[in-house]
Amino acid sequence: EPEVTQTPSHQVTQMGQEVILRCVPISNHLYFYWYRQILGQKVEFLVSFYNNEISEKSEIFDDQFSVERPDGSNFTLKIRSTKLEDSAMYFCASSEVVYYDQPQHFGDGTRLSIL
Amino acid sequence: KQEVTQIPAALSVPEGENLVLNCSFTDSAIYNLQWFRQDPGKGLTSLLLIQSSQREQTSGRLNASLDKSSGRSTLYIAASQPGDSATYLCAAPQGGSEKLVFGKGTKLTVNP
Numbered sequence: 001e002p003e004v005t006q007t008p009s010h011q012v013t014q015m016g017q018e019v020i021l022r023c024v025p026i027s028n029h030l031y032f033y034w035y036r037q038i039l040g041q042k043v044e045f046l047v048s049f050y051n052n053e054i055s056e057k058s059e060i061f062d063d064q065f066s067v068e069r070p071d072g073s074n075f076t077l078k079i080r081s082t083k084l085e086d087s088a089m090y091f092c093a094s095s096e097v098v099y100y101d102q103p104q105h106f107g108d109g110t111r112l113s114i115l
Numbered sequence: 116k117q118e119v120t121q122i123p124a125a126l127s128v129p130e131g132e133n134l135v136l137n138c139s140f141t142d143s144a145i146y147n148l149q150w151f152r153q154d155p156g157k158g159l160t161s162l163l164l165i166q167s168s169q170r171e172q173t174s175g176r177l178n179a180s181l182d183k184s185s186g187r188s189t190l191y192i193a194a195s196q197p198g199d200s201a202t203y204l205c206a207a208p209q210g211g212s213e214k215l216v217f218g219k220g221t222k223l224t225v226n227p
Contacts (some may be wrong), residue, residue, distance in 0.1 A: 043217040108158035
């Protein structure tokens with residue numbers, strides 16, 4: 001069964017450094033998402049992306065964050081200058097279409113640890 | 116603003132028992148609701164998606180129900196097995212949005 005793949009599985013970075021998290025969504029999907037889960041807390045939405053542009057973003061997704069689909073298969077999340085509070089599990093998701101009968105499919109996540 | 120609550124936070128049952136996990140949401144103008152499974156340190160596996168026009172959705176030993184009017188969904192697991200041990204998350208869309216709002220989950224332990 002097709003799946004969303006994320007790399008790396010674990011990233012350790014010094015505070016203030018830039019980090020790029022990578023995702024390969026399911027190939028025929030058109031909608032892409034990033035969520036994050038701080039340890040012990042709820043999964044929370046960061047951003048959605050469709051047709052090469054952001055369609056929605058949360059208050060968390062400030063100027064330090066950006067997303068890109070650099071080619072036909074990858075979807076990336078960049079954090080420009082990481083903070084301690086960015087430590088979390090980051091999940092990429094994709095869906096074929098929005099609404100009604102199509103679920104969002106999630107990857108296994110990237111655990112980001114900021115030192 | 117959508118808020119999703121799951122009770123209980125944790126549940127421990129003996130193998131073979133049937134059980135129900137509860138999810139409530141505040142904004143009933145949803146088009147669907149998803150149930151996920153999360154194993155420790157792992158990603159989210161989509162279990163069931165139930166559309167707003169449906170009252171129930173079944174997959175194997177799992178059955179999800181949705182009552183929009185009361186803002187509730189339940190996940191029923193029949194004949195539980197130790198392999199069902201995981202955290203189960205419920206997620207509903209924010210009104211008019213593709214953004215999913217998650218509950219904190221129910222951590223299920225099935226004892227052999």
